[in-house]
Amino acid sequence: MKQQSVFVVGAGVVGLSTAIRVLEAGYDVTLFAEVFPTDPKTVKYTSFWAGAICRPGLGNSLSSRLEKETLHIFAQMVKEDPNVPIATHPIFGYAEVANPEDRKHDAEMKELFPDFRVLDPNELPHGVASGVVFTVFFIDVPQYLAYLWHRFFFLGGRAFRSKLSSLSDLLSPTTGVRLGLEHVARDGNITEATSGSLTFNASALVNCTGLGALSLGDVNDAAMFPTRGETVLLRAPWITSGLQYAWKNGDITYIIPRGSGVVVLGGTFQADDWHPSPRPEMVKLMKEHGIAVCRELLPPSKRAHGGIDDLDVIEECVGLRPTRRGGVRVQTSWLDGEKKIPVVHNYGHGGGGYESSWASADLAVELLQTALKG
């Protein structure tokens, strides 16, 4: 029997994970996006800029449920494939002001992270009022995106580049001709521009456009906004544990080691701020905060007396987390074109697109199957 054809729009961590799950469910998948993981880094593609750690949000919202389920899926992946670019390290959580509310979540944390424990006062660094430690997954973002990309092609997916003005652009049987699509190969090269003979005919669309959902026609989701995140990438291969440090004034410093020896030092959480490049004063503050809480960010020879200019900086970064008032949207709608077809939306993952990716993709596939049966 001929496979039904599904178009997935968006090739960030959410689009790639979803496309993989749709392929695994037995559909023929074509991926459309303006930016792919093989492209130079751009602020239009948030997935390049993530940390990324997997520490599910607590409580019972859809996001936290998806994050908790994805945590189990990552655990399974790491068990089955030692080459998957996800490392397991301890992370220390320190706060300058103790918040008794935090202790209410200890039981839930213990359930998620069996080695979770509250640190004794004599284990805390100077100036820290409370602390915890537990083991989490750290995703090596560039390696992981490459891993997803290859897995997508291995399963038989194909990819075309286009910036869509609306989802309906994809509904005409001669989509390829009208959009002037470029075929993107596994190595990221453009192999051909579409010719007049190329036609598509989708049974369903899956919308994984992240922040693009704000301006993409047929979606235009006004609940979407960016939460801007600045980070600095450092070379510090000797760091093998993560840190989240809550300052008295509400600032957060975080340190995320990657298998490649790169360390992510962050960061900011600025709602509705679209500024696409680093702000020098913020970069300086992040570095000062970083070495104040972790001298080991400095190379060994500079540790005794060095300052922020002695950090081995690789890159100063900005990413825009695709945040949605009301939370992530995983939902079906219908689009009327030459025929009526279902659109499964899967976007708005904010600061948790990696850590909710697989469960969100699984839910999208469930909705897709239900819609196509209907």
Ligand SMILES: Cc1cc2nc3c(=O)[nH]c(=O)nc-3n(C[C@H](O)[C@H](O)[C@H](O)COP(=O)(O)OP(=O)(O)OC[C@H]3O[C@@H](n4cnc5c(N)ncnc54)[C@H](O)[C@@H]3O)c2cc1C
């Ligand atoms: C500093 C920082 C730290 C973070 N840390 C973490 C972390 O520790 N853990 C975690 O889980 N997450 C983290 N995140 C969040 C995570 O990066 C995002 O949730 C995730 O990358 C969102 O993925 P996405 O696929 O939805 O969007 P994107 O990666 O932005 O992908 C969107 C895709 O849609 C395409 N697209 C959009 N509009 C159109 C259009 N009109 N036509 C064609 N294509 C279109 C784009 O080209 C792109 O391919 C962090 C983010 C930042 C910035």
